[in-house]
Amino acid sequence: MPKVVRLRVFQGITGSAGQPAALAKGLRQYGVDARSIIIGDNHFSYAADDVINCSLSDWVSIGRYLAEIVDSYDIFHLHMRPFFYWNPNEFYFPALLDLVLLKAAGKRVCFHFRGSEVRKPSLFRATNRFHYADEDPDRLFKKFNESSQEAYINYISAIADRVFVTDPELQSYVPGSIVIPRYVQPPETVKARPLRGENPVVLHAPSRRGVKGTDFVLAAVEQLKREGHAFEFRLIEGRSNAEALSAIADADILIDQLRIGWYGVLAVEGFALGRTVISYIRPDLIHTFGADPLPLANADPETIIDVLRQHITQRHSREQMARAGREWFEQTHSAEAVMPLLVSHYQDMMLAPKPVDARTVQRLLEYQASLRSGSGWLSILPPALLENVTKFKYVNKNDGMAAAVRSMVRFLSRKLFK
Structure with missing residues (x-):
């Protein structure tokens, strides 16, 4: 496969079973300037090119980080969640709007669904007799309720240039998605022993x-x-x-x-x-x-x-x-199987970006406005998020949603799209 030049790809922002880091490393072997970034905790110590030590709910720090790097990449390949995202069942403003901001900055956005965030319980029950939807281990379906999953999938599908999933099982929950198989390349230091003949x-x-x-x-x-x-x-x-x-x-x-x-x-x-x-x-x-x-x-x-x-x-x-x-x-x-497939999608989307569906963005803003409680809309936010929201001098607890939206968009426009 010919080398690809001047293609800069961001992979992140969670560990996602090590896939962002693995893809970034594999892409570099094909001439793509790719880096993996993890924001927040990394439970299984997955590797990454950079780790940003801040809470995933600290959207002030995350927003400032995004503003710093937005000009450094052509493609943002996001796994499981965007930058602005805190509660998967209640998309408080400005959750999910970073995708629109990236598109407005002329960037291409790939979104990679990876599992529980889109595995809808009704379809899981209908297609798999060994499902665990009713048991709900680790409260996964409580964390990702189906109506929110549906809204999430529809919004991402309307905004992202490409929507990827890891396998045909997940594809059954995300119509129109593209399978990019999982990619791993075990380190050369890991040597597999010969299979045992007895006592395996x-x-x-x-x-x-x-x-x-x-x-x-x-x-x-x-x-x-x-x-x-x-x-x-x-x-x-x-x-x-x-x-x-x-x-x-x-x-x-x-x-x-x-x-x-x-x-x-x-x-x-x-x-x-x-x-x-x-x-x-x-x-x-x-x-x-x-x-x-x-x-x-x-x-x-x-x-x-x-x-x-x-x-x-x-x-x-x-x-x-x-x-x-x-x-x-x-x-x-393998790299020979996955990288050419992924790079071909990158090249295609650079030539023909997908337009943003304005109606979908408007529906999200209307939904976010519905989460407010009178003019004191900030009072309903989770404490950790409220603390970060009020760090902005553009927003205060007495603002109505409309005023907050206007001021926040002005702020983000100045910071991201100068």
């Missing part, structure tokens, strides 16, 4: 137990232990990404998830390191792999015992699956 090591590394189906995994392991099968089981949680990669490299069988309906970054890391991967693929999505056999062992909460037993007891099965997974990685998740 089975690894499960859930980020959220309820989401990944960990209880079903543990029950299957106990059952197979009672049956007398020889294997070692390792459960790791709360480890850094580097520690997780080392654990995968030393395992033989990797159990990713049993309930979502597609595999995640952990599975891709398993493919890359030549491990046998077990994960649940929704039946209606199996055809997206093409005519070849699946590159992973498809298991759900009802079949995990049998599938795990097969790969523990049959060395040939796990070695064959490990080879298929590695081939799938090269075909789908």
Whole structure:
């Protein structure tokens, strides 16, 4: 692929399973000036080119940071959330308006949905019999209610030049989105050991137990232990990404998830390191792999015992699956597969930017105005956000929403689009 010049790409602003950093690094190999930036906490210590140490609710600091960097990039590739975003169920002003400001500055915006923020519970129930929507582990569906998800998806789709998702399962929640497969490139320092012939090591590394189906995994392991099968089981949680990669490299069988309906970054890391991967693929999505056999062992909460037993007891099965997974990685998740696809979208959007849908922006502003309470609209904001809002001399607690909007837009226009 020819080198791309004068294309400057921002990747951020959360860790997002290490994907922004991985994409930035991969893009640099293709001649793109790309950098990854994380703002706020980074629970699993994912790498990034820059880390901005401020709270994700400190929109004054975030806004000033955006003003400083806006001229440094041509494309803003945002993962899961924009810069101005605090409560996923109540988009207080100026939430989401940074996307419009970026477009007004002549920038291109890519938005990459990555999971729970768009996995609508009604569709999840309808398409996946192993869903966890009713259990709501970690209050994910409480955090992202469906009406807000719908509004979020519609707004992003109307503004962004490209809307990406990570896989066909997420694409089923975001009509018109484009799949950019997950990309990983394990460090050269991570060396995968040869697969064991006997007593294989089975690894499960859930980020959220309820989401990944960990209880079903543990029950299957106990059952197979009672049956007398020889294997070692390792459960790791709360480890850094580097520690997780080392654990995968030393395992033989990797159990990713049993309930979502597609595999995640952990599975891709398993493919890359030549491990046998077990994960649940929704039946209606199996055809997206093409005519070849699946590159992973498809298991759900009802079949995990049998599938795990097969790969523990049959060395040939796990070695064959490990080879298929590695081939799938090269075909789908490697730099040679992902980077040309991504760069082609970047080039296309630079030539033909998508116009902003003014009606959608107006609907957002009307919704934000509806959140106010009389003229003292600031009183309803969360305390942390209220503290940051009132740092602006342009806004005070007695302003009505209309006055606040006018003054804030004037401020942002001066700062961002001089």
